[in-house]
Amino acid sequence: MPVQIVQDPEEVFEAITESLKPVVVHYWAPWMGGESPFMPVFLGADENRGGEEIDFVIVDSGFIHPAHSPDEMPLTVLYHGGEEVDSAPFDPEAVEALIEGV
Helix, strand or coil: CCCEEECCHHHHHHHHHHCCCCEEEEEECHHHCCCCCCHHHHHHHHHHCCCCCCEEEEEECCCCCCCCCHHHCCEEEEEECCEEEEEECCCHHHHHHHHHCC
């Protein structure tokens, strides 16, 4: 599946809970700039994995899962089976390590 960009919180919950694969969700907000600078990272990782092993979702709305605070944004979180497994702050190396750990 290509990288999804969603704005509706319900779509975020569906992506986290309904996928059988691990899901990397990047929480971004319009007031942080036009497009997340991690978009190329996610597109590259998705292409390298053939879209088969992991789902990538960018939440571009300012919504963040209630387990986290808006003060933590931008934040990238790895979910599997609907549960949070790991997270990474706004640091390219940390985000790449999170993806590689899947």
